[in-house]
Each structure stands twice: as structure tokens, then as C-alpha cells.
Amino acid sequence: MRLILLGPPGAGKGTQAKILMERYAIPQLSTGDILRGAIAAQTVLGMQAKEVMDRGDLVSDDIVCAIVSERIDEADTANGFILDGFPRTIGQAEALDRMLEEKGIALDGVVEIKVDAEALIDRIKTRAAESGQVRADDNEEVLRNRLDVYRAQTAPLVDFYENKGLLKSVDGMASIEEVSAAIERVLAS
Helix, strand or coil: CEEEEECCCCCCHHHHHHHHHHHHCCCEEEHHHHHHHHHHCCCHHHHHHHHHHHCCCCCCHHHHHHHHHHHHCCHHHCCCEEEECCCCCHHHHHHHHHHHHHHCCCCCEEEEEECCHHHHHHHHHHHHHHHCCCCCCCCHHHHHHHHHHHHHHHCHHHHHHHHCCCEEEEECCCCHHHHHHHHHHHHHC
């Protein structure tokens, strides 16, 4: 099973990826984890990424795609993988298509976890009020900015994958268990 999980920050992609990992015995490929792993392993691409990140710049699509490609070549992805946080743009999606085609593999689906943006912000406020602690990136202003970036850069992937016949959408506002069951249903269809 080769999947992409799409959805705005806070939609539950990471939670659902963990459930899918167990169900299908496949790894979650998080771009951030892949980059950190390549840097820790001091691969050529990892060192290129580190140099860019140390300057405070964003790692180019070329480097990110090459690092993802290397990760997909590892043995634990033989039965599939879940991409979380990649692709983020149409350019990355097109590069992913070319990469997978060169490898002779195809995506089985793209699952969009649909959520209401205002409800996500309310979740953050509730979590902060209940815990009394707020992570640096766990506040309304940061979340609103991340949602704006998602709408501008990543949301166009919904149409991109829908036009390819790969998109399957689920209601992310339901409980974790209900979202998991909905994902299972759309993957089986």
C-alpha cells in the first residue's frame, strides 16, 4: 500500500498514519524525519540539506525529492509506505510522479482528511486551556499562518490527485476511530 495523507496542520494525519502503519506494516515517511535521518547519516544529500538549513533557507524541491527517493529505495518500503508532509506543492507532486514512474511503482491512493479550520483553532485553544501549556507552534496565530500556507501551497494537490483518480476524502472532524474506519472503507473501495 503506497499512500499520501493530505490535510491541513492539526487534521490528524500523524495519528492516522500510525494506525495505518500498524494495519499494513508499512513505514510512515515524514519529510522532516527523512531530512533529519539523512543529516544524521551524513549522506551527500543530507549534508547538502544541512548546509541549506543552517543558512535558514528552505531545502529545495530537488534535494527533498532526492532524499525521499533514497528513502523509498530502503528495504522497509518494499510493501509500501505512507507519505506525510510530502508532496506539499504541485511541483513536488509532479516530481514524485516522475520518481515513482522511474522506479516502476505507483500510488494506491491519496487520502484527504477534511477538517473545518475554525474547529482546528478551537481545538488548539481548548488544548492550551486544559493543559495550561502551549507549544511554540501551538497557538492561534501560528496555526492560522500554517493554515494559510496550506491553502495556498498544498490544497491545490486535492484537485491534482482528484484529476488522476487517486483522491479519497474522509471527514476528519469525527473521532479518531471513526476517521480510521472511514479511511479503511475508502481504501477498500
